[in-house]
Amino acid sequence: MSGLTPENLHKAETIVALYPERRSALIPLCHLAQAQEGYLTEECMEDVALLCGVSAAEVRGTASFYDMLHTEPVGRYVVAVCTNIACMLAGAYSVLTHAEEHLGIRVGQTTHDGLFTLEEAECLAGCDKAVCVQVNHRFFGPVDREGFDRLTGDLASGRLDDEVPHHGVLNRVERTHELEAHRESEGAER
Amino acid sequence: MITGAKPIVTARMDHEDSYTIERYLATGGYEGLRKALGMTPEAVHEEVNQASLLGRGGAGFPAGRKWSMLRPAPTTYLVVNGDESEPATFKDHLLIERDPHQIVEGSIIAAYAIGARQAFIFCRGEFALGLERLTRAVEDAYEHGALGENIFGSGFGLDLVVHPGAGAYICGEETALIESLEGKRGFPRIKPPYFPAAIGLYGEPTVVNNVETMSNLPWIVLHGGAAFAALGEGSSAGTRLFALSGRVERPGWYELEMSKTTFRDLIYDPSLGGGIRNGNELKAFIPGGVSAPWFFPEHLDMGLDQDAVGKAGSMLGSGSIVVMDDKTCVVRAAWRISRFFHRESCGQCTPCREGAGWVDKVLRRIEDGFGREEDVDLLLDACDNIAPGLSWPPKQTTICVLGPSIPSSIVSAVDRFRDEFLVHVKDGACPFPPDEVRHAG
Incomplete structure (x- = not known):
């Protein structure tokens, strides 16, 4: 396990600088740590704590509230099948049961090769494409049983590498602009 | 009525590069x-x-x-x-x-x-x-x-x-x-x-x-x-972006002039929802997100109007309409919605945190065929403890409105389809087939 790399520590400082209070950067920095390691390592949570001016326990406690933040390792691909009302009406539970059989794991588990973690998701706001499946928060749908096999096959073979980065990578567009309208108030931290 | 109002917020959506x-x-x-x-x-x-x-x-x-x-x-x-x-x-x-x-x-x-x-x-x-x-x-x-x-x-x-x-x-x-x-x-x-x-x-x-x-x-x-x-009517001004899902032929987003367009237009018009999938009958629909009480075929001619929907005992809420057909099991639907609230309750307030867990479990056992006849009233009793009186808008016992949103689907389903709950109990099984998988078109 490791903490944030020097490059990411630098990125983290520029993210912290976007907020009037350091602690506001806590969730963005957790995403940054997940993008690096795939999940939140102890060392990364300690780094985030230092950067945000809170204890590591506060970081863990806050992260544990949120579904997207993982404090245990997950697979390279987190496959989330939505089963909420619109997807359920489109047969989501049949797709989910099939997914469990196809991957040989239950919801919440990771395949032995570390490739797939299966999740049952709440509504992902893709209801016009029900049954909706997210892989590392990239959308696919409608997905039926055969479509699920094709999707996981494409992921395993690397055919979707450009579209679907490894778990934790959320936003590949970097913000380059610092606060400009606020320059005069810089350093006036609470 | 589908009016000729031009889209406002979706005006660029025809362009592939609308986001640039x-x-x-x-x-x-x-x-x-x-x-x-x-x-x-x-x-x-x-x-x-x-x-x-x-x-x-x-x-x-x-x-x-x-x-x-x-x-x-x-x-x-x-x-x-x-x-x-x-x-x-x-x-x-x-x-x-x-x-x-x-x-x-x-x-x-x-x-x-x-x-x-x-x-x-x-x-x-x-x-x-x-x-x-x-x-x-x-x-x-x-x-x-x-x-x-x-x-x-x-x-x-x-x-x-x-x-x-x-x-x-x-x-x-x-x-x-x-x-x-x-x-x-x-x-x-x-x-x-x-x-x-x-x-x-x-x-x-x-x-x-x-x-x-x-x-x-x-x-x-x-x-x-x-x-x-000038668009829409009364307090429901402008156009609004509606999200249509569930058992319709053409689920999707539709920007429509408020108030003048009706639920029937949205669900049945060939240019919009295109009717119920496989030619089935409409059983119920949710007019504004799963926190809203359900509507039924007699509400179809109501306009997409915030005040009208409110007066009829529900809400236009988040502008999402979920259609359930005659093949839909309402116990399963109410259970899935309740399970969502159970999972998403933040846990601060007892009525929401505990109440959502109770109704999730009771609905699940009815759906699975292990329910008891008195479970139906037990559900309403639990809901009454979350939002006393089961009125609309709901009374509040919690910090936010997540808790009081829990009873909506349950009360709607029990009020209208109590017999279906009882069939689950009597038969010891759900009388409806599994939800059919929608295939990629």
Whole structure:
């Protein structure tokens, strides 16, 4: 396990600088740590704590509230099948049961090769494409049983590498602009 | 009636590259902002009042009035709520991915009107593509001179930060959203104060407005509030983006003139929902997100009108309509909705935290064939403990409205289909087939 790399520590400082209070950067920095390691390592949570001016326990406690933040390792691909009302009406539970059989794991588990973690998701706001499946928060749908096999096959073979980065990578567009309208108030931290 | 009203917030969606600044500028982008900056902030605010633009997040509070409630202070914040998570709602998702500049422009206009120097767009974390496109749009807006210290040479300066969520339905509640933006668990704040306009982000006066609300502002400034108010009827002014899902032939998003278009138009018109899948019969539909009580075939001719739907005992809420046909098991539907609330309850208030768990378990055992006859009244009793009286709008025993939203689907299903609950108990099994898998077309 490791903490944030020097490059990411630098990125983290520029993210912290976007907020009037350091602690506001806590969730963005957790995403940054997940993008690096795939999940939140102890060392990364300690780094985030230092950067945000809170204890590591506060970081863990806050992260544990949120579904997207993982404090245990997950697979390279987190496959989330939505089963909420619109997807359920489109047969989501049949797709989910099939997914469990196809991957040989239950919801919440990771395949032995570390490739797939299966999740049952709440509504992902893709209801016009029900049954909706997210892989590392990239959308696919409608997905039926055969479509699920094709999707996981494409992921395993690397055919979707450009579209679907490894778990934790959320936003590949970097913000380059610092606060400009606020320059005069810089350093006036609470 | 389907009117000829031109789309406002989805006007660019025919273009593949609708999310780029090139397309945005080629289709009138940032012209509303230029016009707004030539007006006084008060005049911009007045146009929005004139438009009688109701907040598009779910509560339907007039946007202009929300701005008027701001406590005067040296620092004011604008927070744009893009944490769309109400089940079956996918309109903000569309706007974020397909027209992020429209949100950015609307946000700058709103910030100018309320005197904010920093604004945040809180984007649902699960919208990875949306986050990328919003971030790109903000970068491009800075390059274009639409953000920064001196916007278009007007002297007005604004910084806009795209903030990612991390997966929690409750963060759509505006005080929970603020807590989350402050780097904490998404726990709704105790009221009063009822509005962040008094005490919001970092204790400062804050306006929290929905993404679709922001998306309307460039048009309203360009064409005038009166032109917006001329669309729709009464308090339901303008067009609105509706999300249609469930057992219809053509699930999707449809921007329609409010009030004049009916639920029947939306569900059955060949250019819209196209009718019930496989020619089945309509059994029930949810008119505004799963927090809303259900409607039935006798409500089909009602307009998509906030007041009319409210008077009939439900709400237009988040603008998402879920259609259930005669093959739908209402016990299963009510269970899935209740399970959602159980999973998403933040846990602060006992009626919500415990009540949601109870109704989830009881509904599940009925659906699985292990229910008892008295379970049906047990469900209503549990609901009554969450929102006493089971009235609409619901009475509140909790800090926020998540708890009181739990009874809606259960009370609707039991009131109308009590016999179906009892058949589950009597047969020891669900009488309906498994939900048929919809195949990719």
